Structure formats: C-alpha cells, structure tokens
Amino acid sequence: MLHIGNERVPLCSGINRRSFLQAGAAGLAGLTLPTLMQLEAAGSVDYSKVKIKNCITLFLVGSPGHLDTWDMKPDAPDDIRGKFKPIDTNVSGLQICEHFPLMARMMDKVALVRSLHHKTGASHENGQRWMMTGHDFNANNAQPYIGSAISRVFGSKSSLPASIILPDKIGNTGTSTPHGQKAAYLGSAHEPFFLGGDPASSDFKVANLAPAEGQTEFRINARKDLLTQIDKLQRRAETKTTRDFDTAYARAFNLLTSPETKKTFDLAGEPDKVRDRYGRNTFGQSCLMARRLIENGTRFVTVNHFDTVFNVSCWDMHANGGSLDNTYADYERHLCPQFDWGFTALLEDLDQRGMLEDTVIAVLSEFGRTPKLNNRGGRDHYPSAWTNFFCGGGIKGGQAIGSTDKIGAAPHARPILPPQILASIYTAMGIDLQTTLMPGPGSRPTRFVEAEPIEELL
16 A cells, blocks of 8 residues: 555555554555544554654755864864864764854754765755755756645644744745745645744734735635635535645635634743743744744744845855855854754753654755865855754764765765655654655656665664
8 A cells, every 4th residue: 555645545456454554653644634533433543653743944044064063174274174163062072063062062862964965056046955855856847845745744733834934935045946945736735834024023923924904804704705615616626635635725814813823923922031042033033933833733844044145144154245245253153153042942942841752853954065265265055065964853863974075075974865864854754755655746646755764863
C-alpha cells in the first residue's frame, strides 16, 4: 500500500490488517481524518499511539559565512580564517564562533551538518529553492514548499493554518525567480499563511487577519455567504480528495473570526521576562511567535530572518559599501547576538514546556560564503560548502556530521546535498518516504524528494 497525500492507493498485491499495522505511524500520514476514524473503530489502528511531530525552520536569508560561524578554520591564513575566534562548547572537541556563547552551552542538543553543497548556481534564489523544497526549478515547473507538503499530508489540527511563515514572505533577494515558499501544484488550500507583520512592533497586528478599513461586520458576513455559495458549486465539480479539505476561503474566514486564533497571535500575553529572553527584535519575537503557533496547533512554521538582502543589516556580508554593505561589525554587533538569543530561547522554552521532543528545529540557509575574503574584507556567495543544523524531535545532538577541507572550500567527508536535509525533516516528522507519496502535477503520484535522510541525525 502506498499513501498519496490523504488518499490510500492499493498496490496489485493489496494489503491486509497485519501489513497495515506493520507500516507503523508513518503510514498513517496519508489518511484523512474520517478514514482514520473508520479504521480506529474497526480496531485496525490506535490513533492515541501515533506521534506526529511538528517543525520550526529558522531560515537565515542572505546566509552566514560558515568559516565565521559554525565551521571555523583557526589555523588557516588570515585572509581565510577571518576576524572571529572559536570557543569550546559543552561537547568535547566541538567549537563554534565566539559570538554564540549561549549556543555553545547547548551544543549537546544540536547536530551540525558541515558538508552541505550544491552546484546549480550561486544566486540566493537557487539556494532558497533547494532548501525550501528539496528541488531546484523554474516558474514553469514549480515544486511545493515543505510546509505545504506537510499541510497536504497531515492537514490542520486546529483553527490555525497547518503551515505559517513569519514575519513575512521573502521579497527581493536579487532575481525575479521563485524563492520556494509556495504550494505550487498542491493548490491554494495548502499555501502557507504569511503573518505580514512584525511581532516586535508595539502596534503589531496580523495583516491577513485585519478587516480592510471601512469593512463592517455585515459586509464581511455577506462576503462570506457569497464565497460559501461559490465554494459549494466548486466542490460539486471537484474530486473527493479536494472536498476533504477546507478551501482557502474557509480558512481565511475561520482565522478572521476565531477568538482562539487572535489570542495565539497576541504576544502581550507573554511575561516580559520571556519576551526579553527571546530578544526584543523581529527575529526574537518571531521565534517566540513560532513557539506559540506550534503550541496551539500549527504543524510547520518558518521564521524568515530577513525578507531581503538590500539596504539592511543581514547575513549577506559582501562589504561593498553600497546596498550590500554588511561587514564583520554587523555580524558581531547585531546578527550573531540576535540569533544566539532567539535560537537558544526557543530551544530552552520548548524543552522546559516538554515540547522539544515533539518539535524538530532546523536552521537553514541558502549557501555558504567564499573561503577567501574579498578585497573589501567581506565574503561573497558560495554554494560549494556550508553548515546548517538540527535539534529537537529525536535528533541526535552533540555531533558534527561531515566536514570541509582545511580552508572550508569543499566537503572533505560525508558530502550532503540539500534534498537530504529535506528528507531528514520529513523523516523526523514521521513520514516514511518509501511508502508515502504525494499527488504531483496532473495528480500523478510523486516522491516528496529524491533523496534519503541523513542517517546519523535520526
């Protein structure tokens, strides 16, 4: 038996009760709730024993230099090793940058992947597509964002969307090609919900939940009635699979009218000491919001650390003196401390609440940065080697998987490709990539990603 999204597809040999039970929790990922309840009533499965994990990805738009953060080369020449020094962590023999002191105390929970690489182009968008979908593509053959795939497989478990991106979508990072944060052929019901506001702002509100100025409750309800009628006509013409899902219209109005949803997005309910621990900045408060969303029913959250690389202090350290003028000073004063506080607060908070074992945290970026400093003292795009990392959700922490050569120019041991990162997230969330498929373009069964998970992580 293969599972395609929320539909079960029999193989020629069929399936019996024993083989279904042997398929385990991963096989349940493709079932609709009504089908699952029928099987439970028949004694075929005990849903209470199924453990579906959540995921938070922290996407560092612009991409930190690996030699300046998590893969330092202190014995390399000056123009390669950079200005920062390594420090010891609570894992013997594992060092990271001096500007991550809080993270250094928690490295026993973190698994670094130091041998990431790809060869399809050095634009931000190339790397974003790889790390958001497990594929590279163009506008004509778009592939779905991992959060949309999770939404398609598991569905929603509360009034909140299954997949949310905050604080906002990725905007201009250099080219007009896709970033990889769309549902693509999975359809509008599985588009990620974009927060559209800054949680650190004193007047923060969720842009997509606020009625337009001048919209009365009567007009909102009238529009809802009209959309409901259109939706009924649409459902009659669509397949059963589509009818099993709430439409994007229904989701939007559920969000607009749900008191529980609005409460989840209200950070004012958090103690000041908690908000301070995360950091009173956009990234820190977005990490706190991510915890609240997972706690209240969202399955997959991505925090974009920046939505552009132009005219902002971000990880894209070209040091060009113009619109990309990020330097070591930006790393030291702003970026590293922001990340160190926000990431470790999230890890600590989830752990203290008993949520860490159910939540995979993946820290991702689109590429590394050139081993040799440019003539301005910065580093340029470099997809030939970089570091990302995982924790929580059963991930085996306290290790570095793979390595780069002595100047960080290329993988030296255990080369890892981006699709393996996505495969690891899917597997950590309980999806068996060998037995669970998605409906691809034209409803043809398709694999989530053409790769195996990183076995050392799980």
